Amino acid sequence: MRNTIIWIAVAAGLVALPEFLSYSQQEILVFLAINILLVSSYRLLTLTGEWSLAHVVIMGVGAYTSALLTKAVGLYVPLGIIVGGVAAGLIAFALSYLLFRMKGFYFLIGSFASGEIIRLLWRRFREPFGGSKGLKGIEAMPDFSIGFHRFDFFEPASYFYFTALVVALCLWVLWRIEKSPVGLTFHAVHWQDHLAQASGVNVRAYRTLAFVVASGFAGIAGALLAHYVGTINPNSFSVEVMVFVLTWAIVGGTRTFYGPIIGCIVLTILNEVVLRELGLEQTRPLIYGAILILSILFMPKGLEGIVQKFLPKQEAR
Amino acid sequence: MIELLAQTGLNAIYGASYISLVAVGLVLIFGVMGVVNFAHGELFMAGAYVVVALYAERFVPFFIAVAAGLIFVGLLGLLMERSLFRPLRDNPLGGLVASIGFLMILQSLAVMGFGVRMEHIPPVTQEVIEFSDRVRLPVARLYVILAAVVMLSLLSYFLKRTRFGWALRASAQDPQAAALQGISVNATAKIAMFIGAGFAGLAGALSAPLVSVTPHMGHSIIVTAFIVIIVGGIGSLEGAVLASVIYAVVHTFVTTFYDGVLADITGLALMLLVLIVKPTGLFGTANRA
Numbered sequence: 001m002r003n004t005i006i007w008i009a010v011a012a013g014l015v016a017l018p019e020f021l022s023y024s025q026q027e028i029l030v031f032l033a034i035n036i037l038l039v040s041s042y043r044l045l046t047l048t049g050e051w052s053l054a055h056v057v058i059m060g061v062g063a064y065t066s067a068l069l070t071k072a073v074g075l076y077v078p079l080g081i082i083v084g085g086v087a088a089g090l091i092a093f094a095l096s097y098l099l100f101r102m103k104g105f106y107f108l109i110g111s112f113a114s115g116e117i118i119r120l121l122w123r124r125f126r127e128p129f130g131g132s133k134g135l136k137g138i139e140a141m142p143d144f145s146i147g148f149h150r151f152d153f154f155e156p157a158s159y160f161y162f163t164a165l166v167v168a169l170c171l172w173v174l175w176r177i178e179k180s181p182v183g184l185t186f187h188a189v190h191w192q193d194h195l196a197q198a199s200g201v202n203v204r205a206y207r208t209l210a211f212v213v214a215s216g217f218a219g220i221a222g223a224l225l226a227h228y229v230g231t232i233n234p235n236s237f238s239v240e241v242m243v244f245v246l247t248w249a250i251v252g253g254t255r256t257f258y259g260p261i262i263g264c265i266v267l268t269i270l271n272e273v274v275l276r277e278l279g280l281e282q283t284r285p286l287i288y289g290a291i292l293i294l295s296i297l298f299m300p301k302g303l304e305g306i307v308q309k310f311l312p313k314q315e316a317r
Numbered sequence: 318m319i320e321l322l323a324q325t326g327l328n329a330i331y332g333a334s335y336i337s338l339v340a341v342g343l344v345l346i347f348g349v350m351g352v353v354n355f356a357h358g359e360l361f362m363a364g365a366y367v368v369v370a371l372y373a374e375r376f377v378p379f380f381i382a383v384a385a386g387l388i389f390v391g392l393l394g395l396l397m398e399r400s401l402f403r404p405l406r407d408n409p410l411g412g413l414v415a416s417i418g419f420l421m422i423l424q425s426l427a428v429m430g431f432g433v434r435m436e437h438i439p440p441v442t443q444e445v446i447e448f449s450d451r452v453r454l455p456v457a458r459l460y461v462i463l464a465a466v467v468m469l470s471l472l473s474y475f476l477k478r479t480r481f482g483w484a485l486r487a488s489a490q491d492p493q494a495a496a497l498q499g500i501s502v503n504a505t506a507k508i509a510m511f512i513g514a515g516f517a518g519l520a521g522a523l524s525a526p527l528v529s530v531t532p533h534m535g536h537s538i539i540v541t542a543f544i545v546i547i548v549g550g551i552g553s554l555e556g557a558v559l560a561s562v563i564y565a566v567v568h569t570f571v572t573t574f575y576d577g578v579l580a581d582i583t584g585l586a587l588m589l590l591v592l593i594v595k596p597t598g599l600f601g602t603a604n605r606a
Contacts, residue, residue, distance in 0.1 A: 051410070101593055105353060105409070105551075109543055110592045113585045116540065120585070124578045239536070243417055250414060282429070289421030296411050296418070297404055 014164055018157035026156035028272045030228055032265065033163045034221050037170050039248045039260040041217035044174055046254050047183070048210045049190035050107050053242055054095070054115030055218055060237030061118065062088040062219025063226035068128055070139040070227075077141045081166070081223040088219020089212045091118075096208040112239070122234045134233025138226050163224055170217050175257060177213065186210050240285075247288055251295045253302020262303045267291070320451040325573050331458045332565035334465035338520035339538060340545040340557040341469065342513035346394075348489035348552045349509035352402050352412035356420040357542055358535025360514050364390045364521025365530045366427055366436075372525075373438045383522040390518020391511040393423075398510040403503065420535070427532035436530040461523045468516060469558065476554075485509060489552070540581075544588040550598025560599065 018026050042055050066084030069075045075083065095114050102110045122129040129135070141153035141162065151158040177183050188196040189206050197203050226232050244267075252263020267288070275281055295302065343357050354360075367386035371377040377385075397419060405411040444456040476482035487495040488505040496502050528534065545564050549556030564584060571580035591598060 098589060098593055102596060105413075106547075106592055106596050108413075109547060110589060112543070113589050113592075117582055117585045117589075120578055120582045124576075124582070243421065246414065246417070283425060285421040286425035286429075289418040289425065292418035292421070293401065293415050296415050297401075300408075300411070 015161070018160055023156065025272075026160060028268065030156055030160045030163055031225075032268050033160065033167045034224050034228075035245075035248070035264050035268065036261050037167045037221040037224075038218055039245055039252075039264045040171055040174055040257070041214045041221065042245055042249055043254050043257070043260045044177065044186075044217070045210055045214035046249065047178070047186040047190060048207045049193070050103070050207065050211075051246075052099075052211070053108055053112040053239065054118075055214070056237045056239075056242040056245060057115035057118050058088050058092055058215040059218040059222035059225075060122075060232070060234075061091045061215075061222065063222035063232050063237070064122065064129060064135070065219070066223035067135050067138040067226045067232060071135075071137075072128075077139055077227055080139075081220055081227070084223030084226075085216045085220035088222065089216035092212045092215030093208070096211050099211075100204050100207050115242075116239075119234045119237065130233070132234060134231060134236070135226075136231045138230050138232070140230065141227050159228055163228075166220065166224060170220060174217065178257060182206075182209070244288065247292050251291060251299075251302060253304035255301075256304045256308075258307070259302055259304035262307065266303060320449060321573070323448070323452045325569050326566075327452065327454050327458075328573075329562075329565040329569040331454075331462055332569055333562040334462045335520040335524050336541055336545055336565060337558045337561035338465050338468065338516045340542045340549070340561055341472065341554055342516035343542050344546050344549075344552060344554055344557045345485075345509050346513040347546070348554075349485060350398075350402055350406070350412070350506050351409050351492075352405075352416070353409075354397075354513070355413060355416040355539065356397070356423060356535075357513075357517055358537075358539030359420045359423040360390050360393060360517040360535075361521035361538045362427060362530075362532065362535040363393060363423060364518030365525040365528075365534065366431060366521075367518070368522045368525040369431065369436045369438060369530060373436065379441045379526075383519065386522030387515045387519040390521070391515030393518075394510040394514025395507060397514070398506055402510070403506065424532050424535070431532070433532060436525075438526045438530065441526050455527075457527055461520075461527070464519060464523055468519065472512065472516075472554075481508060537581075541584070544584050546598075547588045548591050548598055550600040553598065553600035556598055556600030 018029065021029065038055070038059060042052075045052055045055065062081075062084035065087035066077075066080035069083055070077055070080040095111075098114065099107060099110050122134075123132050125131070141159065143153065144151045151161070153159045153162060178186070185196070185201055185206050188201065189203050193203050222237075225236075248263040248267055249260045250263070251267060252261065253259035270287075271284060275284060275287065280287070299305065339357065339361055342360075343354060346352065346354050346357075364386040367389050368379070368382045371382035371385055372379050397416070401415040401419060402412050405415055440457065441460075442456045446454045446456065446459065448454070474482075476486055484495070484500045485505050485508060487498065487500055488502060492502055495505070541564065545560045546557055548564065549558070549560030564587070567587065568580045568584055571583050
């Protein structure tokens with residue numbers, strides 16, 4: 001009962017939030033919601049112990065798929081977003097045959113290489129991917145009316161409501177997966193892979209499952225992004241973006257569900273509010289780099305470690 | 318046709334030279350410290366910018382600028398060892414992530430100091446060795462080739478014939494056993510980091526007048542270096558050199574006969590193939606990762 005009230009309050013807060021923000025801040029809110037989905041899906045992947053460097057490229061697979069299909073076939077945009085997620089999952093499934101022959105550092109490098117190959121293919125084939133210039137004029141989300149209110153999705157506030165709804169739904173699914181027996185097996189595969197294997201768990205199948213599901217949600221995040229910004233190119237999904245995702249995850253911590261989300265929110269606020277106010281946007285990589293180093297040196301548990309200190313002791317996990 | 322092959326072969330030798338300087342340093346650092354230095358491409362970039370700052374802007378003689386590049390980047394390596402890799406010694410993933418942080422800082426400093434535009438560096442020498450009409454080797458490229466041969470021979474001598482070199486190889490093989498024999502792990506780490514970073518700086522400084530120098534040039538360098546160390550077998554210096562040659566030949570020929578992007582894809586596919594079929598690479602035995 002108490003939880004229900006809290007969630008209703010959170011939802012009401014999110015509905016009211018854009019009212020208090022300027023146009024550009026509303027835009028930041030849209031990106032923040034998309035990035036939260038991206039980093040949360042990345043966490044599902046890290047649950048099995050493997051750190052991929054292809055996650056942002058996989059997100060791009062969703063973006064390209066949805067952008068191309070809505071334009072070429074005239075697919076309805078929300079359907080395109082779902083298809084984008086499915087396509088990202090399928091590509092991940094294909095890649096898993098190669099990548100899960102590797103572990104640890106080799107997996108990291110292998111995922112990096114396969115991501116770069118996909119990106120270079122987008123660049124090489126002007127038809128249909130648009131080469132280095134990428135895709136322009138991607139279909140926007142069509143207007144949507146709910147009787148008393150008509151949503152115009154060129155408005156960042158409207159698109160934020162749409163994105164927040166999709167992201168909340170995805171986060172709920174991710175949460176349910178983690179709390180299910182499947183999620184517990186992911187943990188087992190990470191911390192005790194030999195024991196898990198000896199107990200009859202098909203370790204590779206579970207690693208693949210985590211990879212495919214995480215990639216599917218990343219694809220949805222990518223499609224959400226593509227239909228908002230309207231143009232994408234191979235550089236939108238470069239390693240630099242991947243480094244930002246890594247930073248959010250590491251600064252926030254990956255042991256809890258909320259860790260990466262906190263990392264993403266805190267760093268986005270720092271980036272968009274503090275740096276922009278001070279006119280230091282140019283130094284963003286410098287500051288992100290310093291934060292990454294400092295948090296790995298001095299805060300190995302991430303921000304979630306700090307939060308946990310102040311929370312009453314709940315489930316110990 | 319023969320001439321085209323000869324010219325492409327010369328280009329491949331030049332490519333192999335600077336790639337092997339970079340890759341050997343990466344392997345040395347990995348071997349001794351067990352850390353994959355993602356910032357290695359940016360160390361190359363730093364070496365190139367030392368030449369920009371001294372030779373192109375302050376008219377210091379080129380070879381003094383190159384030496385300064387080697388030493389400056391070597392010192393950057395020592396800084397990384399002391400501030401990042403030593404505290405994170407028991408945490409290889411942490412070291413890797415910290416090196417990504419360092420990479421972003423170096424890149425950002427280069428942008429702030431020099432701007433994002435491509436630097437113009439006056440050519441060191443216009444001389445060209447002409448083997449025939451269509452087979453020519455610019456002397457500036459010859460410098461890179463000579464430097465690679467000399468430095469790699471020196472490194473090989475150092476590792477195989479001197480006591481410091483033995484200590485270094487011992488720590489690479491088994492850090493604990495080496496420490497028990499009285500070899501200082503910190504000292505060997507410092508030497509490896511100085512040499513490894515210095516080689517990257519040297520390669521960057523020497524090739525600065527030959528390539529487009531931008532703050533983001535490190536990316537393609539580190540991708541190439543990763544391909545080379547994976548194909549050669551991580552932790553194997555000979556493998557890294559041999560793989561540099563293989564990679565340079567494949568990359569140069571695909572670039573000449575098809576196009577650059579396809580050459581990049583071929584290189585990455587080669588690496589994936591090695592990772593799948595023989596993850597230890599052509600020469601590798603190490604499985605510290």
